[in-house]
Amino acid sequence: MEMELEMETISTEIIKPSTPTPSQLKTFKLSLLDQFFHFTYVPHVLFYNPPPPLENGTKNDQKMTSYLKDSLSKTLSLFYPLAGRLTMDESSIDCNDKGISFVETRVLNCSLSTFLEASNRVDLIGRFLSETIYDDQTIGNNNNNRHETTTVTELVPLAIQVSIFNCGGFAIGSQWLHKVCDAVSWGNFLKNWAAIATGLKANVTSSEFATAISLFPPCDLILPSGMKPRTLKPPDDALKTGRGGCIVRSFLFTPQAINALQALAISEHVPNPTRVEVVSGFIWKHAMVAVATTANAPLCNSVPSICSSAISHAVNMRPRTNPPLSSACFGNLIIDAIAHSEGENEASQRNIELPDLVTRIRNGLAPFKDAEFLSKFQGEGGAQVMGNYKKKLKDQNDSITTYKFTSWSKLDMKPDFGFGLPVWVAFTGGRLSSSFKNLIPLIETLDHGIEAWLILDEQQGSVLQSDPDFLQFASPIS
The missing domain is CATH 3.30.559.10 (Chloramphenicol acetyltransferase-like domain)
Structure with a gap:
């Protein structure tokens, strides 16, 4: 049967790397292949069963969310370009540690199992994806404050939304900027995030940030250095508003x-x-x-x-x-x-x-x-x-x-953060x-x-x- 989701936003914040990015790594140059990608966000939603209750038998929602944020901050120190911002000339990422968007929401009217049995669950996937992908949206989630246009320097490369069902099950929805990395890189991020969250230090791997640009040096960009950043229309709201083709x-x-x-x-x-x-x-x-x-x-x-x-x-x-x-x-x-x-x-x-x-x-x-x-x-x-x-x-x-x-x-896109593997992996819907x-x-x-x-x-x-x-x-x- 079809259902409607009742959700409320608990908090919207910026998660920054746990350690500052060294000065010699502050500029991440985009490769030729990066340059040919548009300013498109790639969605990915993971659904998990409820984590085990605390010793007193109560749900550990708050502890779980804190645990995810802490390990996410540590992971961003390893993947520092995701916590930066694109430069005005679109040639690089300024690894300035501005951080990523992290939104916590609650599903008020159903359990995870009820949602997974809904006949329209695919249409509802967009509700588990954050709208907070601009710097001016770091506080609140008010669509009335959105820009009609934005510039590339305002785009947040990664947005995470954790949505907790009333049973304690939860979803981790992410959107990453394809201009910055592909699904292989995202899978590597998830693998390291899970390894840090579970304390499996042996599974933490270092990323290689210089290889792509050495093999695929960038071409001259249309925008000379120093010009005003290009103005963009904001990404389509169709994931949540139901508009689209x-x-x-x-x-x-x-x-x-x-x-x-x-x-x-x-x-x-x-x-x-x-x-x-x-x-x-x-x-x-x-x-x-x-x-x-x-x-x-x-x-x-x-x-x-x-x-x-x-x-x-x-x-x-x-x-x-x-x-x-x-x-x-x-x-x-x-x-x-x-x-x-x-x-x-x-x-x-x-x-x-x-x-x-x-x-x-x-x-x-x-x-x-x-x-x-x-x-x-x-x-x-x-x-x-x-x-x-x-x-x-x-x-x-x-x-x-x-x-x-x-x-x-063939990608490692089903991370176990210590609560078991996801019961469903979704792309987007609606x-x-x-x-x-x-x-x-x-x-x-x-x-x-x-x-x-x-x-x-x-x-x-x-x-x-x-x-x-x-x-x-x-x-x-x-």
Whole structure:
């Protein structure tokens, strides 16, 4: 059944690093790869069962929150760029220890178990994400005080919200600025935060902050040093207000369903399809059907772009360079690999076989897993190569539908802060702005299934939810 959440904000504060950042580390230069990322925040929400009660039998909500804040402060000392602010010319982060946003809220009207059973829980995920991502929002959470515009120097690179259910279960919602780091870096942050929280010092690892810029030196920026900071429109409020051009749908692929898809996807060209390849190919196939269905299939004969599509997959460059880089390398060390499909009409989309799509995905990703190919983006000449490639991607996105996949399946994104593993890992929900359209994160479940979070046009999402061929392998979360 559907439900509404009643929540109240308990506190909003800034958490600063526990130790000051040394003067020689005060400037963190952004790499070429960082420069090409937009000022977009990546959401991530972890849901946990109630921690054990105190010795007197009472809930230890306050102790738990204090424990998380203290360990978070210590972790920020290791990941000091996240506690800084972007410079006016957007070339660096001033590691000034201004800190990150930390909001504590309470869910007044339900327990965690009740929430997880709600049929509209995906639509409510945005309530567990903080709105406090500007410096002027550090006190209170009053939307009336928000800027119509903001500047890059006011953006807080990381915002955390801890929401406590009335049973003592809780959620840790985070939003990190993609301009600063990728999901691999975020997973490394979580791993260290959990290690510090649980006192497992042997599991604390040092990040490498100089590697990215040494391999991918930045190009000249549009803004000369010393100019006024660029004015930005604030990130869309659609997570909480319900405005936007697309909607989130989440589907579960169980281990059994994935095994069945792998068996169906085997071909001469790809005898060993991976879990991510088959789930991506299966979603791609049915998303194309949904587009053709909602766009009026006969139009596809005269407007091929309606039925032509592509997918991109974010490829982690770290293990694929020569020599391979450590997973502890901080920043954005990912690149989008592309695979294409063309069809004339809805029937042709339905007739595309999964093995063919998986082969296209394998072939499309292959160059981006080759160290020699990736070396073209490195060094002083890398800026021109990367610029040309990004322009090619933009031109493609403007002409055909591109589904943007990102897999978190191999990342350490399920931290145990001493209370057990999260019972559910979520991305975001509700209605979002069109800037998120066709983004599809894949998140591994505790039992090694995959939850796919599809951010689609609402009509296309509805087609998928009623497609029996799709639902044979994909189960709607809610």
